[in-house]
Amino acid sequence: MTNTQVTLIQIDNYGPWTVTPTPRREVDLQTMQSRLYADVSQLVGNRQGYAFFGRFDNMVAVTNGLDVEDLALVQESIGNRYPVTASVSVAVDASPVAALGRASDRLQDAGSAQDETRREILRGETLADEDRTDEDVQIAHFDVNDATGKYTDELNEFDTFIRIEQGYAELMRYMRQAHDSLSFFVGGDNVIAVCADLDAADYRDAIDHVNEAVDVDLKVGVGQSGVAQAAGMGAKHALEECREDGTAVEFAERPAVVADDD
Amino acid sequence: MTNTQVTLIQIDNYGPWTVTPTPRREVDLQTMQSRLYADVSQLVGNRQGYAFFGRFDNMVAVTNGLDVEDLALVQESIGNRYPVTASVSVAVDASPVAALGRASDRLQDAGSAQDETRREILRGETLADEDRTDEDVQIAHFDVNDATGKYTDELNEFDTFIRIEQGYAELMRYMRQAHDSLSFFVGGDNVIAVCADLDAADYRDAIDHVNEAVDVDLKVGVGQSGVAQAAGMGAKHALEECREDGTAVEFAERPAVVADDD
């Protein structure tokens, strides 16, 4: 069973900051945002977690394996290196959507995202070491079948981009409503989803739905482990198998020790 | 009349690189991609242009005011600082979509994005100095009405994100099909569009369409100038006016000198 530890990292009072005293140059905002995300990605990623840029001012991370002290370090590092601060909230649940829901609630209880006195909140509970298992995190790595051949090398880049965005928008919505999962665009034609304990039929259902709804043809590799990085690497290898075998859904083999635990 | 110089920056052979010899760690890919974009944003932005991350492996920039030598420098800088190289293609048109179309065509003619022998292509034409005017670039800056109050402080962060993505996916599609414009999500609840010469009725039409299609309520500030940065800054100030006055569409005043040229 999955037991995903989801962390919401929210830049404090960001909207007002971007226009105070007058609107700041977009180029600096874009640079600052994308570097701040890169740093969060490193700080979380080098502890085996995954961080997604999401809306940039609200980033979502899978942080199984990180304790509150590790999250405090992420928060402190942002404050030491950027002109803005961040609040951090964490929750654990079998359903990634439910975990992010509780993390959001906690932050909202502490005050508005645009309340200038609400700064560097750190809330929530992490998964105790004794409760961790090798199945806590399920990661699915989707991509578009032959995106380069069918789109990038054929269409106007913007029409390619529109196709991929329509596919993503539909997938993220469906995976959340039908399967309690959080899906994030990660560049190119790739989407990574943080999933509840789904099986191959669930993934086939999601792929079929997107195909019918917006005519975008996906495949997916799935990995499961105690931390996001191992699960995600399994998913990538499984996706390579899809590519080689022409299949639509592949699961990474779970390590024997996990099988024993079942 | 607009005369937008649009540049496509495409990482060479990126997909294969990410899985050679085996899939690379996602955290490193995310870090590398977002920093590469931040650098492109700086290199273009400090010459008054705007760069959008798009799919990260295919970035789109508005580069009025940059000549081919400036674009060659962006290309050289990427090669000097990253493990990947980039191809660059540029075209000019009254319609931003048509400009990007020609830039895409040129790159496709030079070979596939996944052809490992096609590297550091630099193609296209820039707008001659004598043809430049103060109306060449129209930038529209959209955001969601009361996103923090209605979504961020109320909903699960992922449901907020879904709402904003649905709004963006619909807006990008409609602005391209109905109005020949290129729209990019830039973080938070913000979308920046590079537009053909649209008027207030066009923007009201787009806002109404998105509201009806996906029930997301937008407003927009619009600026126009000879370069993206001035146009974009005008758009930001106009958006502030929307905020203060509760209006849905505001245009930045054009400098008198432009009016004289009409």
Add this chain to the structure above:
Amino acid sequence: MTNTQVTLIQIDNYGPWTVTPTPRREVDLQTMQSRLYADVSQLVGNRQGYAFFGRFDNMVAVTNGLDVEDLALVQESIGNRYPVTASVSVAVDASPVAALGRASDRLQDAGSAQDETRREILRGETLADEDRTDEDVQIAHFDVNDATGKYTDELNEFDTFIRIEQGYAELMRYMRQAHDSLSFFVGGDNVIAVCADLDAADYRDAIDHVNEAVDVDLKVGVGQSGVAQAAGMGAKHALEECREDGTAVEFAERPAVVADDD
């Protein structure tokens, strides 16, 4: 007794790369070097180590607490994000100089720094968990007495810089020859030294020597712990005590548990 784990991180074949096929733009080299160092600093620092930029193409890190797998990750991350690769060599010794000596020897045995076939070497031994103690790393944080008042606010910035460089050059040489320690300029008027097990008299000796040799007046805070970060933070707090009390040498209090082990 100290037992310092010292890691040498050497960019492979860097000199030739900077001039191949022709000299690369200095601005890109400077940007790439300083960012690569920033990343190494983060990768090592977020595991409680300290990394120093040194000559940038040869960085030195104190890595107590990191195992070979952690160092392999640093190496892999560099290769995934930069146009260059790095070789890594690690050794442990009571004397930091001796440890770096063995780490250097190992790398030299593997081939020249400018041999283009010698890439991504990873050599050496780390300190076994059972051999680690709370005294393994001694860090000294030096600064110049009233540098702002006497130099920055009075002299030409370059003459200030010359004074500080003369002080650093003399300190680094003396600390290495007389006290088996590695000293690194870290910006401003600050030098951090990785030391063998020195006492207050040793530090007074070094401060007196620098004062006599080049007339630069230093003070120092010293910390000791099982990892660089805790030792270094102790040193910083001790240096604050020097500032408040007007003293030249202060040691951070060691945690009681360490005293018990003595």
Add this chain to the structure above:
Amino acid sequence: MTNTQVTLIQIDNYGPWTVTPTPRREVDLQTMQSRLYADVSQLVGNRQGYAFFGRFDNMVAVTNGLDVEDLALVQESIGNRYPVTASVSVAVDASPVAALGRASDRLQDAGSAQDETRREILRGETLADEDRTDEDVQIAHFDVNDATGKYTDELNEFDTFIRIEQGYAELMRYMRQAHDSLSFFVGGDNVIAVCADLDAADYRDAIDHVNEAVDVDLKVGVGQSGVAQAAGMGAKHALEECREDGTAVEFAERPAVVADDD
């Protein structure tokens, strides 16, 4: 004749910031400093200037070709992206040392580097376009003869580093006192000097002095142009000639147009 525009970029109130409210983690300071420098290097370098990290909290740049508005942009960008702000002062003189002297004076007149109310000062004069010539900037690029063969591949890395630092400390001091020039270590075994209008005999004198004083054997390539980048690239090519021909001092050929101006 040279006419160097030298800019001092000083982080406001940096020392106190690093220890407020308690000392900040060294890893974050190192990361922030080196990235801030990388950004300054880009912002200046992409306008044909050179920026040197110096002491990191005080950076020196050669900014011929940049006007006050360009420098204001550097300042604004730092404020938009970092937790600290910077003051900027610029002056022009045939002697780089005199230029930096005046720039320093102006900043000191505005208040102490550690006065928390002195923020984002921007002072000084730039070289008017009509006064610019193709000889304004002379750049010398030094390196150590066979540093890899004699040092890197033979000595303990720290002993190599000590040798290079002793050579640098002596060169910077001598070039300032005897030749009115500003020398900066730029990594590896390289030093770049911003020089008054020196000739080959001056450079031979400096090389001989360093050899006698600290037994470090240097060679140098020299370039001259209207901006730092072209002068510096000339210097790099001239240094390659030294390497090929075994000579100690080489000047890049000046473009014919400059000779005509004499």
